[in-house]
Amino acid sequence: MKVLVPIKRVIDANVQVRVKSDQTGVELTNVKMAMNPFCEIAVEQAVRLKEAGIASEVIVVSAGPAQAQETLRTGLAMGADRGIHIQSDEDLQPLAIAKLLKAVVANEDPGLVILGKQAIDGDNNQTGQMLSALLGWSQGAFISAMEKDGDLLKITREVDGGLQKVSVKLPSVLTVDLRLNEPRYASLPNIMKAKKKPIDATSPADLGVEVAPRVKTLKVTEPPARAAGVIVGSVAELVDKLKNEAKVI
Amino acid sequence: MASHSTGAPLPTLPEGFLAALRQIVDDKGLLTAAEEILPHVTEQRGRFVGATACVVKPATTQEVAEVMKLCCDHNVAVVPQGGNTGLVSAGIAFAEDRAIILSLSRMNRVRNLDPLNNTMTVEAGCILQNIQDAAARVDRFFPLSLGSEGTCQIGGNIASNAGGINVIRYGNSRALVLGLEVVTAEGEVWDGLRSLRKDNTGYDLKQLFIGSEGTLGVITAAVLKLFPATKERSTAFIALGQLEDALPLLSLAQSVIGEALNSFELIPRIGMDFALKHAQDITDPLAQPHDWYVLLEASAGTQQANLPTLFESYLELALEKGWITDAALAQNTAQADSFWRLRENITLCQKAEGGSIKHDISVPLSVIPAFIRKANAAVEAYLPTIRPYPFGHIGDGNIHYNLSQPIAMDKDEYLAHWDALNRIVHDIVVEMGGSISAEHGIGRVKLKENLHYKSPLEIRMMQQIKQSLDPKNLMNPGKLLPDTRK
Numbered sequence: 001m002k003v004l005v006p007i008k009r010v011i012d013a014n015v016q017v018r019v020k021s022d023q024t025g026v027e028l029t030n031v032k033m034a035m036n037p038f039c040e041i042a043v044e045q046a047v048r049l050k051e052a053g054i055a056s057e058v059i060v061v062s063a064g065p066a067q068a069q070e071t072l073r074t075g076l077a078m079g080a081d082r083g084i085h086i087q088s089d090e091d092l093q094p095l096a097i098a099k100l101l102k103a104v105v106a107n108e109d110p111g112l113v114i115l116g117k118q119a120i121d122g123d124n125n126q127t128g129q130m131l132s133a134l135l136g137w138s139q140g141a142f143i144s145a146m147e148k149d150g151d152l153l154k155i156t157r158e159v160d161g162g163l164q165k166v167s168v169k170l171p172s173v174l175t176v177d178l179r180l181n182e183p184r185y186a187s188l189p190n191i192m193k194a195k196k197k198p199i200d201a202t203s204p205a206d207l208g209v210e211v212a213p214r215v216k217t218l219k220v221t222e223p224p225a226r227a228a229g230v231i232v233g234s235v236a237e238l239v240d241k242l243k244n245e246a247k248v249i
Numbered sequence: 250m251a252s253h254s255t256g257a258p259l260p261t262l263p264e265g266f267l268a269a270l271r272q273i274v275d276d277k278g279l280l281t282a283a284e285e286i287l288p289h290v291t292e293q294r295g296r297f298v299g300a301t302a303c304v305v306k307p308a309t310t311q312e313v314a315e316v317m318k319l320c321c322d323h324n325v326a327v328v329p330q331g332g333n334t335g336l337v338s339a340g341i342a343f344a345e346d347r348a349i350i351l352s353l354s355r356m357n358r359v360r361n362l363d364p365l366n367n368t369m370t371v372e373a374g375c376i377l378q379n380i381q382d383a384a385a386r387v388d389r390f391f392p393l394s395l396g397s398e399g400t401c402q403i404g405g406n407i408a409s410n411a412g413g414i415n416v417i418r419y420g421n422s423r424a425l426v427l428g429l430e431v432v433t434a435e436g437e438v439w440d441g442l443r444s445l446r447k448d449n450t451g452y453d454l455k456q457l458f459i460g461s462e463g464t465l466g467v468i469t470a471a472v473l474k475l476f477p478a479t480k481e482r483s484t485a486f487i488a489l490g491q492l493e494d495a496l497p498l499l500s501l502a503q504s505v506i507g508e509a510l511n512s513f514e515l516i517p518r519i520g521m522d523f524a525l526k527h528a529q530d531i532t533d534p535l536a537q538p539h540d541w542y543v544l545l546e547a548s549a550g551t552q553q554a555n556l557p558t559l560f561e562s563y564l565e566l567a568l569e570k571g572w573i574t575d576a577a578l579a580q581n582t583a584q585a586d587s588f589w590r591l592r593e594n595i596t597l598c599q600k601a602e603g604g605s606i607k608h609d610i611s612v613p614l615s616v617i618p619a620f621i622r623k624a625n626a627a628v629e630a631y632l633p634t635i636r637p638y639p640f641g642h643i644g645d646g647n648i649h650y651n652l653s654q655p656i657a658m659d660k661d662e663y664l665a666h667w668d669a670l671n672r673i674v675h676d677i678v679v680e681m682g683g684s685i686s687a688e689h690g691i692g693r694v695k696l697k698e699n700l701h702y703k704s705p706l707e708i709r710m711m712q713q714i715k716q717s718l719d720p721k722n723l724m725n726p727g728k729l730l731p732d733t734r735k
Contacts, residue, residue: 014582030480030552034581076578137543185534185577185584188564 001053001111001170003046005080006101007039007062009071010121023219026121035071038116040078040183041176045146046114047079048181054148057081059108062201063100065089069199076194077186080099083199086107088211090204094122096211103207105135110171112153117142117175128175138168260350262302263323270305273315278355280304289350290341293334293397301328304350310430310438310469318436319468324724327351328735329463331405332376334397336484337692339462339728340405346727353404356469360384367475368427373404373468380473390550392419392511393477394676404468408629410460412688414592417644418511419476421688422459428472434465434719448732457714461538462690463725465718477550482544483560484585487567487576488539489574494572495543499570502545505563509556511637513644516542517627519653520640522593527601528594530674532587534577543643544592545583547728573724595640596649601715604654604663605638608674611646620681621648628652632666647687650674671698691729700731 011017012032015129049055058126060075062068063086072083083090086100109119118125134141144163152167158177168174177183186194204211232238243248271279280286281303290299315326320327326348337448342348355374357378364387372378377398384391393406395413405411407429407654411419411632419425428443440456458465489495495515502510518540524531549556560578567573579585599605612620625637641649652670654663675685679702691699700708708730715722715730726732 012582014586032481032552032582037581037583040580077580184530185486186580187535188561188568188573188576188578191561191563191578192568 001055001058002057002108003049004101004105004108004110004113004139005039005042005046005058005060005075006097006113007020007043007060007114008036008066008077008116008119008120008121009033009062009068012036015118019220019222023221025217025220033067033070035074036116036119036121036191037122038118038176038178039075040116041178041180042114042116043075043078043080044165044181045176046185047184048079049112050079055112059084059110059211061086061104063092063097063204063239064089072189072241073194073200074186076197076199077191078184080197081189084196085160085199085201086207087201087203089223090211091213091217092211093213093215094124094126095130095214096204096209098199100207100211101127101131101203102134105131112171113137113173115173115175117177125175132173134173138170138172139174140166140172140235141175142167142177143174144177146174255610258685262325266319266325266357267303269319270303270316273312273545273574274307274318274730275304276399277706278306278308280306282457286350289330289333289342289352289564289607291333291339292341294336296340297343299338299341300344301346301348301350304330306352306355307354310356310432313351313353313356313432313467313469314436314438316436317348317432317434320349320723321435321721322672324721325349326465326726327726328728329353329408329467331373331402331403331408332397332400333405334401335405335409335685335692336607336689337694339409339530339690339725341693343727345691346725346732348726351467353402353467353469356404357402360470362387363444364389364475365625366444368472369443369475370428370470370472371403371727372470373402373407375403375497377403377406377582383542384475385478386422388478391425391473391475392424393422396593403473406466407459407471408463409690410688412642412647414512414514414642416642416647416688417513423456425474426455426459426471427474429458430607431455431458431466431467431468434721434724438469439466440619441673442470442472457718459606460690464691464715464729465598465724467724479548480550480552481556482546482548482585483577484544484558484579484588485560485564485589486534486579486588487564488535488537488574489541489543489547490571490574492541492621495618496615498543498567499513499614499644501567501570502563505566506547506556506559509549509559510545510644511548512544512546512642513646514544514592514641515643516592516595516640517638518542519636519638520598521603523589523598523638524591524594525611527598530587531591531594534588534591535575537575539574544588569716599638599651599653602636602653602657603656604660606652606654606664606667606670607652608652608671608678608685609687609689610648610650610674610683610685611677611687612678614643614646616681617643618647620677620683623681624650624674624677627669627677631670631673634658642688646683651683693728696727696729696731699729 012034018027046058060080060082061084115128123153140155157164328342356374361370392415489491634651638651
């Protein structure tokens with residue numbers, strides 16, 4: 001069974017994000033980029049499936065500008081077998097990406113697609129679910145454990161209020177949560193091997209997908225700065241402030 | 250040398266002295282209660298507890314000057330103190346010092362931040378990490394970085410010429426200070442707060458105070474050098490083929506990566522074992538165990554510098570040469586931080602394995618592997634089950650050559666070997682042209698050892714300098730040089 005892992009290049013999770021002065025978006029020039037942390041977990045899971053003999057091939061795919069290839073190389077260094085780069089400088093929104101991935105699935109015929117539950121830049125949490133609907137496949141979102149059981153996958157989902165255990169039929173689209181695994185480090189020998197692994201280039205046009213954005217961003221602004229705290233002198237004063245100033249009780 | 254207090258009676262202060270101090274600094278600037286004084290006289294590792302009649306905490310340079318004038322008039326000795334994170338008890342008063350402690354912690358303002366001149370002017374009590382953060386807020390970088398940076402203060406860093414993890418590229422504190430404000434032993438204020446990179450107008454007096462351990466005057470403020478903020482950082486955790494390979498590996502880094510190289514830290518397997526055993530959230534970055542590791546980091550002030558590509562090709566070359574056998578490369582900041590967390594735990598986790606006898610040595614880089622092997626052989630001949638724990642800033646010739654106790658031995662019984670083991674190790678250091686204190690200083694702990702190894706002429710020249718700036722020997726007496734008071 002082939003496993004397809006869509007991955008995204010985002011601003012490094014530890015970088016302080018700054019809004020552009022013209023409020024059209026966030027500053028990306030001279031900013032450290034890295035693979036979306038949830039995508040790392042998805043790659044790790046796919047590589048473990050291959051090591052366990054369940055997956056026959058792990059394919060990483062990324063849509064975006066030329067630099068997305070660096071992110072694909074990271075996936076290859078973690079143990080994926082080959083990469084697909086969908087070259088595009090558009091503002092790619094979740095529905096467009098889901099359609100691109102559907103076209104890649106048609107070409108590659110994987111038995112399983114594993115994605116991060118969301119990317120830390122847009123925090124959309126939509127692509128996996130949309131892809132599952134477009135393909136008409138089963139879906140398991142926010143998974144923190146998985147186990148193959150014949151033609152079924154037994155998965156544990158992190159839902160509001162606890163864990164939900166369900167089985168999904170293959171083929172399936174899974175989106176992964178933080179607790180699923182601890183991604184491995186890329187070792188130097190594997191980084192060197194990754195340089196020799198193939199990355200196929202394609203484009204939205206090649207895949208026959210229209211990717212023009214459907215949602216227009218009007219303005220991006222910083223959240224309001226938090227007001228400084230105050231030290232209250234007594235419980236009575238605290239209760240008074242909560243009641244009359246914060247109006248929460 | 251187990252934890253102990255010297256037991257001598259507290260010094261009595263001259264009549265009216267405390268009241269005069271209180272006049273200068275007010276109640277909140279004067280500590281006289283034993284429980285308030287205790288943290289100021291306790292060495293951070295708990296090895297020593299000193300004694301003093303009071304801790305004075307002036308809030309301004311003017312107050313420091315008035316305190317110093319008062320002390321000079323009354324012949325009361327003064328121990329300047331920063332964050333009290335020093336490792337040689339230079340910032341603590343002991344009963345026989347008959348001294349009060351002058352804490353700079355209330356002087357914690359950033360007086361000026363000039364990104365165009367790449368400088369900032371800070372008061373001595375500023376915590377190092379706050380200085381780093383203030384620089385970062387204007388897109389600049391202050392490179393001094395060490396384990397205690399969340400607590401230590403810049404005045405203490407400068408007075409001890411602190412080193413840390415970025416010395417290979419940026420130098421130690423001495424290289425990062427452009428100007429100083431100093432209150433003299435007699436209570437005058439020297440305004441040497443120049444923010445100039447070129448200034449040949451006489452003796453470079455600030456350099457006398459840098460590394461003087463509070464024995465010449467009180468540093469109250471400093472002008473620090475800033476650098477472009479780091480935009481790209483490449484970090485690798487590397488397994489060495491053998492210890493000796495660290496040298497060509499460093500040499501290759503300097504020729505391929507060049508000045509972008511910040512840190513080159515040696516970690517022994519025993520350090521990794523201690524960290525994995527005792528620290529939380531630590532994983533071995535590599536699949537197999539190895540005898541020696543290097544944590545290597547390079548950084549650039551721009552994204553266009555193509556550092557990651559250079560970095561990878563450097564490591565590939567080293568792998569081909571066989572100098573390294575494996576390496577993990579951080580793919581994001583979180584992974585780089587986890588390598589550094591491991592490095593910090595190499596230091597912290599020694600404590601969990603019982604007694605540790607410390608050495609902070611430097612030798613010429615070219616003989617570091619030879620030093621480690623020779624010292625290991627010598628200490629193992631003395632005590633066969635001892636566990637050598639050499640780690641640290643190998644990139645600048647500085648090794649923390651620590652010795653963990655044999656597994657089954659009683660801690661105090663082991664620590665009784667402190668002086669004997671110091672002598673064995675330091676003899677080898679000196680024979681190889683090294684220093685018995687690379688970055689921690691002399692203070693009180695290494696005073697005798699330093700007198701033993703340094704030439705009488707060198708000691709005499711230091712005493713002459715001290716005599717001219719502190720004629721009454723009231724500045725931190727008994728630290729760095731012997732106490733000559735009656």
